[in-house]
Amino acid sequence: MSAEPGVNVELYSRAGFGGPFTTIIRAQYLPDFIRAEGTYLPRRFQTWELGDDTFVGTRALPVPILTGEGLAIEVNRLSAPPAHALKNAESDELHFVVDGGGELDTMVGVLQVRAGDFVRIPRGIAYRWNSLTGPLHEVIITTESEITLDPENAPGSFNPDLHLDVAKPHGRPGGPVDGEYEVIYRHHDGLTSYFFDHDPLPCLDVKGAPPVIRLNIEDVHGLSVDRGGLQPARLFGSVGDRDLVFGINSRRSDRPPVHHNVDYDEVICYAAGPTPWGAIDTPGTVTWVPKGVFHQGPEEDVQPGYKAWLLETRVNLTSTPVGRKISQIMETNQFGVHPSDERAPVSV
């Protein structure tokens, strides 16, 4: 359905929000495509459809739903803290807590984590959940490109001095454990476990740049404008702007035009209501628009609001077999299920 039949403004952009930009006026409304064949398709993922039994077992590792060269989107669900620690040897991890929380222990200290939190855990930092306040549901970005806190366009709202939390050193030695303590390294060709007869995580003190940081999406408020559109609040970046993470919580701004974002795949996670964002109303819904696929996307200016974030990545993503099972083809107007996809997502 066209916003204004006969006059559709399209934006062709290079470098995402960076430009240069080309505006195209076209009579047709491209997001109303009737069907598509092949694998290069926008999709919406119901991440809660990954059954609890997917994550049961001694390893309980996160499950990738989208992957590319050096980047993955993973889903993690835990009902109890695993006994082991994980260490990603080659990728930085940016965790987003959709639901639940608890005490996250790391080799540089401890953090209290709750729903709506982003937690950056760089490569080479072992971590584990000491305790959970309830069932944990996370969407995790793993990327070989170093993730840095890089806020822009959020002045007066997200303030690193006020809203950033860092892991607090334990201030004690690690004691002996019953049996062995396992730290699982995740690396490009598998898993390798190191075993200890003591708890390897506690540290006496930490100085210098904090590796593990936390901020909450509630504290992210992008600039609003009465007329026109404006870039959302940028939160994180990676080397060479390969990967960018923005807060796209509801705000006053014109609805985006139909756009062709030809250099970045767009992955959005709807984090919290109460208001639907277009056709999306369930926290943990993840949308994916591969680079160059024309799309408009829902109105952002809705009250009383919602919370969401956007990952832009230059990596060429592909949905995994598990990802395809819990997703459907997406129309690119309101991001609903495309009418050509009559298949219900399957719990796995």
Ligand SMILES: [Fe+2]
């Ligand atoms: Fe977009």
